[in-house]
Amino acid sequence: MTGTMTGSAVGLMKLGDAHGAHNYHPLPVVAAHAEGAWVTDAEGRRYLDMLAAYSALNFGHRHPRLIAAARRQLERVTLVSRAFDHDQYGPFCAELAELAGMDVVLPMNTGAEAVETAIKVARKWGYTVKGVPADQAVIIAFTGNFHGRTTTIVSFSTDPDAREDFGPYTPGFRVVRYGDLDELAAVVGELGERVVAVLVEPIQGEAGVVLPPPGFLAGVRELCTARGVLMIEDEIQSGLGRTGYTFACAAEGVVPDAYLLGKALGGGIVPVSAMVSTWPVLGVLRPGQHGSTFGGNPLACAVGREVVAMLRTGGYQARSAVLGERMHARLTALPASAVRQVRGRGLWAGVEFASLPGREACERLAAHGVLAKETHGNVIRLAPPLVITAEELDWGIDRIEEAVSG
């Protein structure tokens, strides 16, 4: 684990190993400083960050606009709790709702909390609007899903690592094969009025950047509309510019009933997540029924507003589309003996190796000065920050080429 490290970095990693829970297996890189697409470790080694914190760093490390927005807010007011209003809350909600073409925002902190919010709202909507009998609501999710780590969310995970030994599991979910419209229609047919929502990732990030077949999302939309079911898009990883669009589902011309956002919404500075929807849906909540001490705090809202302002220009989405094409063209040109498949959209790729285990690939990449992360088996995920330049991207892919050729 300490192949490329020396001295103080080894000591720091050992300290984390001795006193931090072992719920992650980090690569042997100890970040000390970062800027844009680059991370510098405790010994001054530089790495090109081609993971970008799973899309939480869409705007790169310490983007000057975001740091400035955070600094301005740090000098004014950072936290009031939702017991009082503050001058960033209304503007943040209004601006994010407008970006999404929706009416209402419910801000939380982590992605998992946005998903939990959606589960609660969909159930309450089912009972109070749709007329589902008490405690009969069902939410449909998909194989290979990743929606977070709470006990309820892992209840409908299909990943044994995420799920096993964490029961008893929360009832009220059904899992359908990702991309299988026929099975979805059959399950909705079987459960009838009990189905309140379909929870779907437009592209499955954790599963290895897996795209559903063309027309799947549009088919889900059609079925949900026809059967009075909420379509909830988890865009926590895929959204906010990552795929070349503000929302990944726009690539299929699909508009859901609710977006779940997180990761990049916090600008790489603070955890900010949100459920963004319409009044008929989010309007079911009354005071006291849901909340969070830190959700929608002034610092989070100030940073979130800057993120929204940056996305409103369309510039980051355009960078992702153009540079993403360059990245995919180069990755698909890698020798077929080394790379079995390249998937993704925009500056987002799952690279499946023929035989090289993903973990080993990432260790080799780190030794070559590139940060990436394996997902499952032979797959690594590339999600460089959208501020990466064409030259930096080419440099990173040159390193990948070197690493996969041994």
Ligand SMILES: *Cc1c(COP(=O)(O)O)cnc(C)c1O
């Ligand atoms: C990361 C992620 C989550 C969970 O977000 P956390 O902030 O880690 O709780 C949920 N859904 C998707 C698609 C994600 O990528």
